[in-house]
Amino acid sequence: MLRVAKMSQRILAQGNTAIGYGAVNAGCLHFFGYPITPQNEVIEWFARELPKRGGSFLQAQCETAVINMLLGAGSAGVRVMTSTSSPGWALMQEGLSALANAEIPCVVVLVQRGGPVQGTTQHGQMDYLSATRGGGGGGYRDIVLAPASVQECSDLVQLAFYLADKYRNPVVVLSDGLLGQMMEPLEVRTLDFGPLPEKDWALKGLALHKDGKRRALSCLAGFCFQEVYESYLDFIQHLDEKYRQMADSEVRYETYQTDDAHLLVVAYGYAARVSLEAINMARDEGLKVGLIRPISLWPFPSEAIRQGATRGGDFLVVEDSLGQLVEDVRLSVNGQAEVHLLNMLSRHMRTPAGMILPDIVLEGIRKLA
Amino acid sequence: MEKIKVRGAPKSWQRSTSPLTICPGCQHGVVAELLCDAVDELGIQGNTIVISGIGCAGIDAFMVDMDAFIMCPHGRTCDVATGIKRALFGKPIVVALQGDGDCIAIGAGSLISAALRGEKITVIMANNANYGTTGGQLAPTTLLDQVTSTTPEGRDPGLAGYPAHVPEMLVPFRGVAYAARGAVNTPANYQRTKRYLKAALQKQIDNIGLSFVEILSACPANWHRTPVECLKWIEEKMIPEYPLGEFKNADRID
Secondary structure, X not given: OOOEEEEEEEEEEEHHHHHHHHHHHOOOOEEEEOOOOOOHHHHHXXXXXXXXOOOEEEEOOOHHHHHHHHHHHHHXXXXXXXXXXXXXXXXXXXXXXXXXXXXXXXXEEEEEEOOOOOOOOOEOXXXXXXXXXXXXXXXXXXXXXXXXXXXXXXXXXHHHHHHHXXXXXXXXXXEEHHHHHOEEEEEEEEEOOOOOOOOOOOOOOHHHOOOOOOXXXXXXXXXXXXXXXXXXXXXXXXXXXXXXXXXXXXXXXXXXXXXXXXXEEEOOHXXXXXXXXXXXXXXXOOOOEEEEEEOEEEOOOHHHHHHHHHOOOEEEEEOOOOOOXXXXXXXXXXXXXXXXXXXXXXXXXXXXXXXXXXXXXXXXXXHHO | OOOOXXXXXOOOEOOOOOXXXXXXXXXXXXXXXXXXXXXXXXXXXXHEEEEEOOOHHHHHHHOEOOEEEEOOOOOOHHHHHHHHHHHOOOOOEEEEEEXXXXXXXXXXXXXXXXXXXXXXXXXXXXXXXXXXXXXXXXXXXXXXXXXXXXXXXXXXXXXXXXXXXXXXXXOOOOOEEEEEEEEXXXXXXXXXXXXXXXXXXXXXXXXXXXXXXXXXXXXXXXXXXXXXXXXXXXXXXXXXXXXXXXXXXXXXXX
16 A cells, blocks of 8 residues: 655656656655665665765665665664665675674665676566575575566655665665666655654664663674663564564565466566556457466465466466566465466567566467466 | 873763674774864864774764764765765765775775875774674785685785775875874873874865875784783784885875
8 A cells, every 4th residue: 555645746757767756755864875886866865865865875886885885874763775787786785684683773775687687778577586585694584575667766766765774774676677778657656655763773882872771783693782682582583573474574576467367467666567568468369367466476476376276277487587587386286277488588689688578478478387 | 199190081982872783803993083183183183074884894974972873884985974074065074984895895996086086084994904893804915925714725816916005096186185004002192093093184174186095903802812912913914015104195196
């Protein structure tokens, strides 16, 4: 449920700049970043816009520094974020596990490119597993939100800040090069998700704490000695309970034409937009096909997928990678239905500019529906 | 009988902390005490945030009664300090408390970048010429011919390079307001180093630029010497390689 607290204007914007509008409307005044394609519009937007709004922008020396600057700024209790692409994301992994360990809220936007490593500077969806499983050490969990429109790039960044503060945990917004570059109308609006607890744990200086006690945060597991973790496993159990609560409460997805569908397409991000187009084309041909679009990639909407499987439908996963989302779909289906994959090898060109286009998905649907 | 005045713990010493996990004769406790003394004399306890890195120097942040991020990711202490300083729009006094490995091996890039930006933070680097926490391996500050567990024949410059002189290195950086090296092996050196540290913190209070103080620090367990022998070793071996003094003291950056 989106409750719009303040409406301002309707503009034409890129996905990458929509991220900026979402962040400042969530009250984020701090951005640390490093240039990397295809997300340079994001850091350039913040460099331009934050000083005007009394915020602070810093271009750091590398992504490793960026994520640790987020650790510092988040420790001070402010809303802080960064944006990066796949190689930078890789460099941030230790920092992300540190943020999870110290329970520091922040938002990281990952505008995916084609990989592995430097790969291409253009779009891709090859970091699904890295984002949803956590590439840093220690088995932490981050909520991962996947926008599929320019509007969602803005709205989900706001939701990400809310969830980060709610759970004292990093939240990842998983975009991609195509979403980042494409332009659509954007309602610049402030969303209200409800009240949040005060950040009494934040480092501000002893004199500013009402109880006169110092605050301490740490990346040593559970060693925040003003809190009560008597042992390592007490802390790990606390994390487990938090992650379970996230998994129970924060599943988000959208369905389209699923009620009578014999074939369910599962896709996120740009591939979901393409699939939606293909489903409309297939429906015109009388094919009974629908879409399940996960919005939260972790926690994954397993129950919605499982229900689709028990109704007797088969699945077609469309993703611009060799197949990563398909693993979560197969786990959810648990052998109850056929799961097919249309992956990046079906792109319309065999170059970095190649895309999975609606015609290609339609062809895949025709073979199965 | 003549009354002997016993000096109590500094006001900003952390009294509620659990037993310290430092070895007998280790000087990290002295480095932490020195920081507390300097902070007390400047009256900035309520406004100071300490960030410690990974390594034995990280333990120092347990000992101070100030807001602290205890043991951030290895080498990223200056980055975390930067994040806090900027998030609070420069208001708190931010101290990055690092060991030599954290500061000038894995964290060299972070220190250099903070110095290039003239980040308004104070960096303390405790130099004990080895990696203490992990059992005494080669550090950038290990002396030539010094035996460590990863230079069993002594540090050979052909294989393992030369000792790092960090305050000297920082002098030409325009963003650096202050760079000094002290020791805490004698009461006189303790007092002198406290003056350096107060001067460094004052540079931050005055918002001039990055300030840096290296402190030579004994590591009896890994040097395989008694605490008293360690103090002598600092005097005879370390200070000739790492001369004490102020290397830069700028009142403004042009």
